[in-house]
Amino acid sequence: MVEKDSKEITVKRQCELLDINRTSIYYTPVPISPEEIEIKHKIDEIYTRWPTYGYRRITAMLKRYGYEINRKRVRRYMSRSELK
The missing domain is CATH 1.10.10 (Arc Repressor Mutant, subunit A)
Structure with missing residues (x-):
């Protein structure tokens, strides 16, 4: 899990270590109408x-x-x- 408020390591670096795209952590799914x-x-x-x-x-x-x-x-x- 990526910690957005971490003082020790940046979000970019966390995503690199986890091998995930940085934009995917900001995605919020749209509920079905x-x-x-x-x-x-x-x-x-x-x-x-x-x-x-x-x-x-x-x-x-x-x-x-x-x-x-x-x-x-x-x-x-x-x-x-x-x-x-």
Whole structure:
């Protein structure tokens, strides 16, 4: 673990010793939005019911349900979920 307030050794040197990128210690992950969780659940629901549907058909189904979403986002969510 890198100690940012250390007086003895700099952050740069600590990162060198640990062989990690210095920018990675300042990164704070962005929390997943409730909208994203809802869309992912809906994609999973559609895919479970129709496993032959690809990202284009699932995008069309989501649009019918009233979601404002494009095919690239659906494809990204499906690939992260390892669907098709």
